[in-house]
Amino acid sequence: MTVSSPIKRRTLLTLAGAGLLSGCGGGGGGRGDVSNAGKDLAPWPTHVPFPGPAPDAPGDDTGVQPLYLTYPQKLTRSVTDTVGDGSKVTAMVVTFGAPPRPVEANQLWQAVNKALNVDLDLIVVPDPEYGQKMTTLMAGTDDLPDIIMFTNLALPNALEFVQARCADLSAHLSGDAVKDYPNLANIPPYAWQGMGRVGGRIHGVPLERPKPANSLFVNRTVMDRAGIALDWNREQYIDAMKQLTGPRKWGVGWFKTLFTGLGGITYHAGSLGAPNGWAETGGAFTSTITTPQFTEALDVMSRLVAARTHFPDSLTASSTDLKAHFHNGAVASMNDGFGALNLQTLTSIGNRFELGLGRPYGAEPTPWQGPGLFGFVAFKKADDARIKLLLRVVNHLSAPFGTTEYELANYGVEGKHFTRDADGVKTLPLYDTENNSLLPIKYLGVAPSVLYLPGYPKQAQAAYDWQRAGLPKSVANPAVGLRSATEVARGAQLNQIIGDGIAAVVFGRRPLSSWPEVITQWKKAGGDRAAEELAKEKQATR
Incomplete structure (x- = not known):
């Protein structure tokens, strides 16, 4: 394993934009035409859903996930052939936690290597350093890792890099070709489309995420004690945050991050009916930042700051620090990606409180859907045999819920990392230091997500009810998966303008009336x- 050396943290604020690949790209320079207009488009992979165990409550087309209150009694195998050939496979991934134990002292890592029949060498990069590390990698001439994980961070020249130095996977994944990798065929179409093509070709495998976007995580226990209802309007929400603020207690937890933007602007904008990133009307695109609903969201956030309901270090706090304050009960609510509703988060909270999700507070909300993926993995160019091996590795790690491969990737080795009884999976102490967050294999391949939270069925049911209430009203970003040369060339600069403007208005350095200047x-x-x-x-890819 390699862990990158510390570098200075960047503080770019980003707003959910036009999809991950377009947001990741930096263009200009004329080094390659990464747009899809005028190109022969590689067909999307054929979708072959895994039947899986019957859920306790079904998912639906709005994005509601299937709910499992108990663990399947009988698992199936999704991979029967040998995956690797014993060779070393290098992979660069982001991490949002501590570095993993080295492989010789890590039983989970050893078990994954055995299952994959490879020597998996992870280059694990802390999230504050990932942008600089990726920029350095893309600018260099050294040999690349076999697998490179891209997030939704705006990176100059990323699309050109993917097109020039990463493998074109179209022949392996387009149409029925994907059926050679059944777990990749199980990835839903919205994840592939959210990733988008590069120059008409498929250059990656998406890391699927459910449709809910950045969400409001709440301390449901303290809210219940205060008599705060599940549903609220704007003034009730603001009053609730005031009510939950006191000595060394804050209603609102914000942090400055490269990925989600200050204070979960997506939650506030979606509560008040703002379009998701862009609105498309009659073929024309209009940015959400130009809408009155977005300005209203800034006003709400400004009022929260004026009332001192926010965590005081919001402009400097890292996600790790803010989460610690939320988990220990000092902060009553915080915004995070919906994927943070997981066993690691619940384990960190322990018995301190019951985790819940805040519903929109507007009269006509438009909760924002995510792009359907957290990022994607690309492979360095290699011969067909090597590319097929790497696809088999990612296929194994993408095994769906209800399979033995999923169990290993998500819970580890039975008897070492977890045990099970009639109520389902029970994690053991070793799981706290060996899991797929600390060993971030979930950023190389991941199953389409379901709602199953072992040991926390009440929270899983509450999340399901929250999805049923909100997702039918939710809206997608019409720009997801599309290419804009200007966005890929100037995305970081454009996001900086928005982020700096949000911070200036919300924290009172500029009046709300100055937003039109931004x-x-x-x-x-x-x-x-x-x-x-x-x-x-959009017109070219209809």
Whole structure:
């Protein structure tokens, strides 16, 4: 294992934009045409759903996940052939926690290597350093890792890098070809489409995420004690945050992050009916930041700051630090990606409180859907035999719920990391230091997610009810998976303008009335051009 050396943390604020690959890209320079307009488009992989065990409550087309209150009594195998050939496979991934134990002292890592029949060598990079590490990798001429994980971080020249130096997987994954990798065929179409093509070709495998986007995580126990209802309007929400604030206690937990933006602007904008990133009307694209609903969201956030309900270090706190304050009960609510509703989070909270999800507070909310994936993995160019091996590795790690492969990737080795009884999986102490967050194999391949939280059926049911209440009203970003040369060239600059503007208004350094100046600056810097390019790309890929 390799862990990157510390570097200075970047503090870019980003707003959920036009999909991960377009958001990851930096363009310009004319080094490659990564748009899809005028190209022969590789067909998306054929979707072959895994039948799986019957859930306690079904999912649906709005994005509601199937609910499992108990663990399947009988598991199946999704991979019967040998995966690897005993060779070393290098992979660079992000981590949001402590580095894993080295392989010789890590029983989970050893078990994964055995199952894959490879020597998996992970280059594990802490999330504050990932942007710089990726920039250095893409600018260098050294040999690449076999597998490279991309997140939704805006990276200059990423699309050109993927097109020039990573394998074109179209022949292996387009149409029925994906059936050679059944677990990849099980990935839902929205994840592939959210990843998007590069120059008409498929260059990656998406890391699927459910449709809910950045969400409001709440301390349901303290809210119940205070008599705060599940449903609230705008003033009731603001009053609730005031009520939960006191000596060394704060109602609102915000943190500055490269991925989700300050204070979960997505939650507030979606509560008040703002479009998700962009709105498409009659083929024209309009940014959400230009809408009155978005301005209303900034006003709510400003009022929260003026009332001192927010965690005081919001402009400097890392996600790790803020989560610790939420988990120990000092902060009553925080925004995070829906994927953080997992066993690691619940284990960190322990018995302190019951975790819940906050519902939108607006009269006509438009909860924002995520792009359907956290990122994607790409492979360095190699001969067909090597590419097929790497696809088999990712296929194994993407095994669905209800399989033995999923069990290993998510819970470890029975008797060492977990045990089970009639109520389901029970994690053992070793799991706390050996899991797929600390050994981030879930960023190389991941199963389509279901709602199963072992030992926490009440929280799983509450999340299911929250999805049923909100997802039918939710909206997708129409720009997800599309290409804009301006966004890929100037995405970081455009996001910086928005992020700095949000921070200035919310924290009172500029009045709310100055927001149109931010919009004008963003438009002149390339926002208007990006809108035109997205409209053209949308038309070409219909």
